[in-house]
Amino acid sequence: MRCGVVVFPGSNCDHDVYHVLKHVLEQEAIFLWHQDTSLKGCELIVLPGGWSYGDYLRGGALAALSPMMAAVKRHAEAGGLVLGICNGFQVLLEAGLLPGAMRRNARLRFECRDVFLRVERNDLPFTRSYRQGQVIRMPIAHGEGNYENTASELDRLEEQREVVFRYVSPQGDLDPEFNFNGSARAIGGVCNARGNVLGLMPHPERCTEEVLGNTDGLALFQGLLSVAARPFQAAYGGGR
Amino acid sequence: MRAKVTVYPRREILDPQGKAISDALQRLGFSQVSDVRAGKSFEIELTAADAAAGEQAVRQMCQKLLVNPVVEDFAVEMVAP
Numbered sequence: 001m002r003c004g005v006v007v008f009p010g011s012n013c014d015h016d017v018y019h020v021l022k023h024v025l026e027q028e029a030i031f032l033w034h035q036d037t038s039l040k041g042c043e044l045i046v047l048p049g050g051w052s053y054g055d056y057l058r059g060g061a062l063a064a065l066s067p068m069m070a071a072v073k074r075h076a077e078a079g080g081l082v083l084g085i086c087n088g089f090q091v092l093l094e095a096g097l098l099p100g101a102m103r104r105n106a107r108l109r110f111e112c113r114d115v116f117l118r119v120e121r122n123d124l125p126f127t128r129s130y131r132q133g134q135v136i137r138m139p140i141a142h143g144e145g146n147y148e149n150t151a152s153e154l155d156r157l158e159e160q161r162e163v164v165f166r167y168v169s170p171q172g173d174l175d176p177e178f179n180f181n182g183s184a185r186a187i188g189g190v191c192n193a194r195g196n197v198l199g200l201m202p203h204p205e206r207c208t209e210e211v212l213g214n215t216d217g218l219a220l221f222q223g224l225l226s227v228a229a230r231p232f233q234a235a236y237g238g239g240r
Numbered sequence: 241m242r243a244k245v246t247v248y249p250r251r252e253i254l255d256p257q258g259k260a261i262s263d264a265l266q267r268l269g270f271s272q273v274s275d276v277r278a279g280k281s282f283e284i285e286l287t288a289a290d291a292a293a294g295e296q297a298v299r300q301m302c303q304k305l306l307v308n309p310v311v312e313d314f315a316v317e318m319v320a321p
Contacts, residue, residue, distance in 0.1 A: 058308055065305070094308070101310035103249075104256050148253060148311050182256070 001225055004032040004042030006072070006088075008063045013049035013085065017205045021046075024208050025221055034066040044081045044224055045072050047088025049141070049203060059102060059144050060090030069095050081125060081224060082197040086142055089189075089199030098190055098199045099157065100149040106182025110143040114214075115180060115202060117165040117188050118172050124191060125227040126198045127164060129219035135172040136216040138202035140180070145201040147183035147190075154185055165189035165200055241286060242319040243298040245306060248279030250313050282306060291318045 003021045007014050014031065021029040021044075030040060034052075039045060052063035063069065069091070076082045076097050084092040092098040105111055114137050119130040130136065149157070157163055165188040169175040179186045181201070189200030204217030249255040257278040265273045284301070288294035298316050307314045 057305070061305065061308070101308050103253075103311055106254070106256050108256050108260055146256070150310065153310075 001027050001044055002040075002042045003027050003029045003044045003046065004039055005029065005046045005048055006032045006034060006068055007048075008034045008050070008052035008066065008091075010052045010054055011048050011050035011087070013087075013203065013205065016203075017046050017048050017085070020205045020208050020221060024218070025225060027225065032068055034063065034068045037067045037071050039071050039075055044083065045075055047072070047082070047084040047091050048205075049086030049088060052087055052091060055087075055144075058090075058094065059087060060092075060094040063087075063091045064094035064096075073097060076192070076197050079194065079196050081227075083126065083224075084197075084199040085203055085205065086140075086145075086201055089201055090144070092197065092199040097197050098192055099153055099162070100147055100187075100190065102144045103146040103148050104144050105142070105146050105180070107180075110141075111145070111180045112139075112141045113180065114138065115140050115188070116168050116170050116172070116178060117202060118168045120163050120166060121161055124164065124195045124198065125224050126191070126220055127223060128226065129223035133172065135168060135170065136219075137207070137214060138204060138217055139206050139214075140202045142181070142201055145181040145183065147181075147187040147201075149184060157187075157190060158185070160193060162190050162193065163187050164191050164198060165202070241288060241291065241294050243282075243284045243286065243294060244317040244319055245282040245284065245298060245302060246279060246315045246317075247281070247302075247307050247312050248277045248314070250311055251277075253311060279312075294318055 005018050021027045119134045122130050122132045166186040167179040167188050169178045191198045204220040207214035207217040258276040262276040302314050
């Protein structure tokens with residue numbers, strides 16, 4: 001699969017994702033500069049973590065207006081795969097590709113630790129290699145990952161099953177103690193209605209190799225590859 | 241002309257920063273304080289036919305960039321030149 005990692009000024013997890021795609025999964029991977037307007041034929045677009053535009057105004061707000069994001073929007077609207085990690089998730093929220101907003105962590109601390117996530121649905125390209133309800137461990141590193149939305153939108157997200165990951169205890173139970181950033185309804189990752197755009201605060205690219213002590217993130221990328229192995233049109237019913 | 245835009249967290253949601261500042265003020269002995277909302281402000285210099293046109297433009301700026309309506313509210317004040 002041809003994968004594009006978007007580089008904004010201030011991205012700092014771009015090389016990590018590139019490494020996973022190129023060297024761990026042995027896929028074709030390229031960097032896409034934020035000022036460019038072509039996705040160069042990439043099927044999967046990854047918005048990496050970091051501090052795009054220094055987090056000026058709001059995390060992701062200025063990156064969402066970059067020329068590359070216009071192309072990413074068209075890709076998403078045509079059914080193409082888009083994955084936003086950490087700051088990349090914030091960019092997707094600000095670009096309107098995913099619902100909601102991020103606020104400062106409830107405890108006002110930059111949280112850098114492992115968290116436990118429950119996979120709320122495994123019928124997405126991103127989660128098909130996990131089991132429904134599986135509890136996985138992933139690292140987080142953010143100061144603004146406190147997911148917020150209006151009560152009616154939160155209800156809509158639940159009804160339409162757009163909540164993909166929730167922060168839970170190691171046993172898989174909802175517990176405020178393990179919802180480190182204070183996210184509404186313990187939401188750690190959401191998708192769009194069509195299921196081709198995913199954003200999550202934890203870093204799957206930081207747990208894909210044994211040498212890192214955790215490989216729980218590998219299945220996320222593997223799921224994408226198993227989807228891509230099928231003809232694109234058939235998998236998504238849309239063009240590029 | 242100049243516009244002053246004030247952006248603050250929506251009333252319905254908890255503002256963790258405002259809460260921490262409120263607690264700190266209490267610790268300093270300002271027992272009068274019951275709530276703090278921590279926001280930000282922008283001073284925008286612009287040219288427009290009149291104040292009404294200027295305010296309309298600034299409100300559009302708020303909706304398109306300066307404010308995230310999911311978590312923030314805003315107020316616009318036009319300042320006489």
